[in-house]
Amino acid sequence: MMKLPKITSAIFFTTIATYAIAEATPKTNESLNIYVYNNCQQLAVIPMTDSQISAYKAFKATEVGMANAEKPLSAMEDELAKYQAELEKLSNEMIIETNEKIVMNKALLKKHERLADKIENIISKHKPNFDNLDVQVEQIETAAKSFERAIQPSIAKYKNENDNIQVNISSTGAKGYCKT
Numbered sequence: 001m002m003k004l005p006k007i008t009s010a011i012f013f014t015t016i017a018t019y020a021i022a023e024a025t026p027k028t029n030e031s032l033n034i035y036v037y038n039n040c041q042q043l044a045v046i047p048m049t050d051s052q053i054s055a056y057k058a059f060k061a062t063e064v065g066m067a068n069a070e071k072p073l074s075a076m077e078d079e080l081a082k083y084q085a086e087l088e089k090l091s092n093e094m095i096i097e098t099n100e101k102i103v104m105n106k107a108l109l110k111k112h113e114r115l116a117d118k119i120e121n122i123i124s125k126h127k128p129n130f131d132n133l134d135v136q137v138e139q140i141e142t143a144a145k146s147f148e149r150a151i152q153p154s155i156a157k158y159k160n161e162n163d164n165i166q167v168n169i170s171s172t173g174a175k176g177y178c179k180t
Contacts, residue, residue: 032056034151036158046154055150059143062136069136072129079122087115 032048048056094108 034154036155038158043158048151049154052147052150052154055143055147059140059147062140062143066133066136066140069129069133072126073133076122076126076129080119083115083119083122087112087119090115 032053034044034046034048034052035042036044036046090108090112094105094112096103096105
């Protein structure tokens with residue numbers, strides 16, 4: 001069986017950061033800020049340094065690679081979905097259970113096995129895509145760790161409250177964050 005990509009704690013940080021920066025693209029006249037929140041209360045707005053902005057841009061660049069790596073797997077999921085529904089239907093039909101006995105339809109069992117083989121072949125065919133996804137996850141992880149290291153000095157004094165760190169390009173605060 002194929003090893004699926006693992007998501008680590010760095011990806012958890014990435015998810016938190018991505019929530020805030022998913023649509024953020026630096027504009028020429030805007031600067032990036034670190035918005036620090038605790039329980040939806042803004043604690044600080046910290047202008048980002050050049051090194052933090054570089055780490056942020058490197059992190060953002062990895063998103064493109066990840067999106068491209070996910071595309072073929074999305075197509076695979078669509079292909080598998082039709083077989084999965086058929087497989088479930090066969091599973092329900094191939095075994096007949098009464099109070100006294102269980103009867104298995106061998107013809108349906110063979111069909112079930114052929115479908116399972118097709119599914120396994122589809123997954124095997126996409127092994128290079130899974131491998132590429134693993135590489136992209138590692139790149140995001142590396143960029144997220146670099147970004148996290150870059151902003152740590154700026155947020156160190158908020159160590160207890162930093163669960164809700166948000167990075168955003170806005171002079172008015174983090175858009176969509178802590179809506180009431």
